[in-house]
Amino acid sequence: MNRERPYSKAIARLREAGLRPTRQRLALAKLLFESGNRHISAELLHGEARRAGIRVSLATVYNTLHQFTAAGLMNEIVVDPTRSYFDTNTAEHHHFYFVETGRLEDIPDGGVGPMELPEPPPGTTIKRVDVVIRLDGNDS
Amino acid sequence: MNRERPYSKAIARLREAGLRPTRQRLALAKLLFESGNRHISAELLHGEARRAGIRVSLATVYNTLHQFTAAGLMNEIVVDPTRSYFDTNTAEHHHFYFVETGRLEDIPDGGVGPMELPEPPPGTTIKRVDVVIRLDGNDS
DNA sequence: GTGATTGCAAATCTTTTGCACTAAA
DNA sequence: TTTAGTGCAAAAGATTTGCAATCAC
Numbered sequence: 065m066n067r068e069r070p071y072s073k074a075i076a077r078l079r080e081a082g083l084r085p086t087r088q089r090l091a092l093a094k095l096l097f098e099s100g101n102r103h104i105s106a107e108l109l110h111g112e113a114r115r116a117g118i119r120v121s122l123a124t125v126y127n128t129l130h131q132f133t134a135a136g137l138m139n140e141i142v143v144d145p146t147r148s149y150f151d152t153n154t155a156e157h158h159h160f161y162f163v164e165t166g167r168l169e170d171i172p173d174g175g176v177g178p179m180e181l182p183e184p185p186p187g188t189t190i191k192r193v194d195v196v197i198r199l200d201g202n203d204s
Numbered sequence: 205m206n207r208e209r210p211y212s213k214a215i216a217r218l219r220e221a222g223l224r225p226t227r228q229r230l231a232l233a234k235l236l237f238e239s240g241n242r243h244i245s246a247e248l249l250h251g252e253a254r255r256a257g258i259r260v261s262l263a264t265v266y267n268t269l270h271q272f273t274a275a276g277l278m279n280e281i282v283v284d285p286t287r288s289y290f291d292t293n294t295a296e297h298h299h300f301y302f303v304e305t306g307r308l309e310d311i312p313d314g315g316v317g318p319m320e321l322p323e324p325p326p327g328t329t330i331k332r333v334d335v336v337i338r339l340d341g342n343d344s
Numbered sequence: 345g346t347g348a349t350t351g352c353a354a355a356t357c358t359t360t361t362g363c364a365c366t367a368a369a
Numbered sequence: 370t371t372t373a374g375t376g377c378a379a380a381a382g383a384t385t386t387g388c389a390a391t392c393a394c
Binding site for chain 4: 086
């Protein structure tokens with residue numbers, strides 16, 4: 065790890081994904097990927113970026129999240145009809161959703177036991193299996 | 205079953221739910237509940253109602269779907285960030301989602317084997333578990 | 345009659361798009 | 370340079386809301 069070039073990892077990640085490492089992509093990548101798994105909406109990420117002094121428009125945040133998702137760096141999670149969430153954890157895993165606060169949390173590995181899946185209808189293939197456990201009650 | 209009063213069942217259903225059986229609620233209830241399990245968006249239901257000669261506004265369709273959901277007659281399913289779907293089947297069950305066409309289909313009972321669920325975080329209780337199997341490929 | 349319900353249009357909110365400008369290679 | 374990426378403001382959708390008119394009881 066090269067401590068003199070704090071962006072080298074992010075740059076490499078973007079290059080591998082075929083994305084030009086621009087100022088705003090780098091800054092967003094740093095926010096997204098360098099503090100563990102994150103579940104975040106475009107609006108929230110935009111706010112966080114501005115607070116961190118990064119000049120970036122909301123439109124660019126949306127574009128960037130979709131580009132990262134298309135490149136396989138993130139996944140989009142659908143749990144709330146009014147807002148899109150993006151997840152930096154691209155491994156197969158499932159979620160707790162705190163209905164009252166709108167917060168998403170990973171279910172620790174092995175939390176949902178292996179399940180028997182049905183045969184997909186003819187002509188189709190399973191792309192992804194999402195399990196969402198909706199929770200009532202106080203967020204932690 | 206009283207064949208001379210085709211609305212009696214729908215009227216009873218609404219009354220039990222504490223909803224005044226108005227013209228449009230009755231008509232929508234008939235469309236929704238009298239042809240098996242349905243997965244439908246507000247926009248689609250509105251179109252169907254108009255084609256059936258029912259005069260109802262899109263706003264009322266939205267309101268009605270939410271009232272039916274609050275009354276426990278339906279469930280809202282979240283699979284598509286751009287549209288809300290409502291399901292007339294209120295029993296615990298899971299879904300196939302045809303990504304390319306946006307169609308939802310029930311997974312037959314027993315299709316998803318019983319699964320081991322994690323302990324909900326302290327202070328919370330499980331409200332619902334949703335399993336969505338996203339499918340690529342041709343819709344049937 | 346009187347209070348709940350409806351329709352319409354306007355408002356709101358999230359997300360996308362068009363296009364001139366800027367920056368990366 | 371040359372082309373991809375960005376910002377802004379406007380557009381596009383989906384959904385909600387305010388309020389006068391209408392309907393169920």
